[in-house]
Amino acid sequence: MTAPTSVPADPHSPAANPRRRVGRPAAAVLDQNGITAAALQLIGKSGYDGFTMAALARTLNVAPSALYNHVSSKQDVLVLVQDHLTSFVDVSAFETGPWEQAVRDWAWSYRDVFSKHTPLIPVIAVLPVTDAPKTLAMYEAVSAGFSRAGFPQERIIPAIVALESFIFGSAYDVTAPADIFDSGSMAASTPHFTAAVERLAEDSQEKAADVAFSLGLEALLAGLGTLRVA
Amino acid sequence: MTAPTSVPADPHSPAANPRRRVGRPAAAVLDQNGITAAALQLIGKSGYDGFTMAALARTLNVAPSALYNHVSSKQDVLVLVQDHLTSFVDVSAFETGPWEQAVRDWAWSYRDVFSKHTPLIPVIAVLPVTDAPKTLAMYEAVSAGFSRAGFPQERIIPAIVALESFIFGSAYDVTAPADIFDSGSMAASTPHFTAAVERLAEDSQEKAADVAFSLGLEALLAGLGTLRVA
DNA sequence: ACCACTAAATGAATGCCGTTCATTTAGAAT
DNA sequence: ATTCTAAATGAACGGCATTCATTTAGTGGT
Numbered sequence: 041m042t043a044p045t046s047v048p049a050d051p052h053s054p055a056a057n058p059r060r061r062v063g064r065p066a067a068a069v070l071d072q073n074g075i076t077a078a079a080l081q082l083i084g085k086s087g088y089d090g091f092t093m094a095a096l097a098r099t100l101n102v103a104p105s106a107l108y109n110h111v112s113s114k115q116d117v118l119v120l121v122q123d124h125l126t127s128f129v130d131v132s133a134f135e136t137g138p139w140e141q142a143v144r145d146w147a148w149s150y151r152d153v154f155s156k157h158t159p160l161i162p163v164i165a166v167l168p169v170t171d172a173p174k175t176l177a178m179y180e181a182v183s184a185g186f187s188r189a190g191f192p193q194e195r196i197i198p199a200i201v202a203l204e205s206f207i208f209g210s211a212y213d214v215t216a217p218a219d220i221f222d223s224g225s226m227a228a229s230t231p232h233f234t235a236a237v238e239r240l241a242e243d244s245q246e247k248a249a250d251v252a253f254s255l256g257l258e259a260l261l262a263g264l265g266t267l268r269v270a
Numbered sequence: 271m272t273a274p275t276s277v278p279a280d281p282h283s284p285a286a287n288p289r290r291r292v293g294r295p296a297a298a299v300l301d302q303n304g305i306t307a308a309a310l311q312l313i314g315k316s317g318y319d320g321f322t323m324a325a326l327a328r329t330l331n332v333a334p335s336a337l338y339n340h341v342s343s344k345q346d347v348l349v350l351v352q353d354h355l356t357s358f359v360d361v362s363a364f365e366t367g368p369w370e371q372a373v374r375d376w377a378w379s380y381r382d383v384f385s386k387h388t389p390l391i392p393v394i395a396v397l398p399v400t401d402a403p404k405t406l407a408m409y410e411a412v413s414a415g416f417s418r419a420g421f422p423q424e425r426i427i428p429a430i431v432a433l434e435s436f437i438f439g440s441a442y443d444v445t446a447p448a449d450i451f452d453s454g455s456m457a458a459s460t461p462h463f464t465a466a467v468e469r470l471a472e473d474s475q476e477k478a479a480d481v482a483f484s485l486g487l488e489a490l491l492a493g494l495g496t497l498r499v500a
Numbered sequence: 501a502c503c504a505c506t507a508a509a510t511g512a513a514t515g516c517c518g519t520t521c522a523t524t525t526a527g528a529a530t
Numbered sequence: 531a532t533t534c535t536a537a538a539t540g541a542a543c544g545g546c547a548t549t550c551a552t553t554t555a556g557t558g559g560t
Contacts, residue, residue, distance in 0.1 A: 162391075165442035205482070209437065209439035222398065235417075242424070252435070335538075338519070
């Protein structure tokens, strides 16, 4: 019923092939889906440093300026990529499983997706949901899960935002160098910190970022879980 | 005793004016402190978009290339600014007050400082502490507080990292537009989410970001507090 | 078959960016 | 006075996102 794109129904439209818009020159080498796919592929191969409008155009065999017929800025492309990536975040457990495990699954997959795309985090964190339909769909699935789990309505959004903030910050943490906490020549003047860092390195097969994420997530689950009333 | 800068004592040094280095041309219009102060001022006036090496040089009445005698890159300047800002984060309560209140004070001030400087978050989150002495000093104060509060050594760093991740993510949240969750024309297809957003807007004199930060922080405090043993 | 229309692609140009480098400047040391 | 050198200069470089006048090539109407 509700079409995802807000194109008003055209009474004159023939039973059109949706790939081709009526009454228009066809061909159309470029569209938003193709641009999004190419951008994702380019980012995967060259990283965000190599992700330029010129490089994107080259992978599409097109002049850079051609992109601007379908997208209004580079920021626009990043929004498209962000929204596409969000569809890889796993919300399936909110429909079936218990709340706590659903949040766990969601949070880990959310972090894993965006830890490989940290340059998008400033984009997501400030992006109106209207501009990102797949992201909105994720929020709906998560909200429904929280509602079903007995959260009071007015706490649902703050709880999700708090979890999301933790997830975004933790995504950065995944990309930090292993020796980020090596205090080097300053070790003598920071005894408590240095001792704690050494203790951490001794145990923990696990990666440091995973330990911290698990610890924080379980603490949040416990703390937020007490809000449930049903 | 422990000098913050690792300059080895020079036996030949005269009872020198520390502003002037021995045996060198004096004057020195530029130094790292001056660059840091000018950068901070420029960012305050023009934001991070207006913060360019050319603009920074102009506020210092100097050619852009002159900056590169004192810093090796723009990223370098950002690191200097980041470290300077960290000295504004309040860790005083870790010396005196109870653990829980100390973390609260620290977390709120940490978030407030960097919510005005979110472009630095990708810098901090991945920066080795060796390159940021004031940041290292903050970690020492916080670590000491956690140790004193009875945290097992191997949990101190993960707990701090988890809190920091939440703080960084929340700093972005502060800058989000007020209507970020307005689902607009998609409202009909996202009933749970839309209902939760409306409920949030009804109550809450407080700003949405503050509600979410408070909720998440208190949950983390409760959850992490159970790790204490002493 | 032709024309008028138009979305899409082009390629040149713009302005800004961070950074490099050969050169100059001006104090300090000898 | 001469030598040394850190610091500042100004011109240049390559790369960037974006713009715009122009061209291209299908389409619907006649």
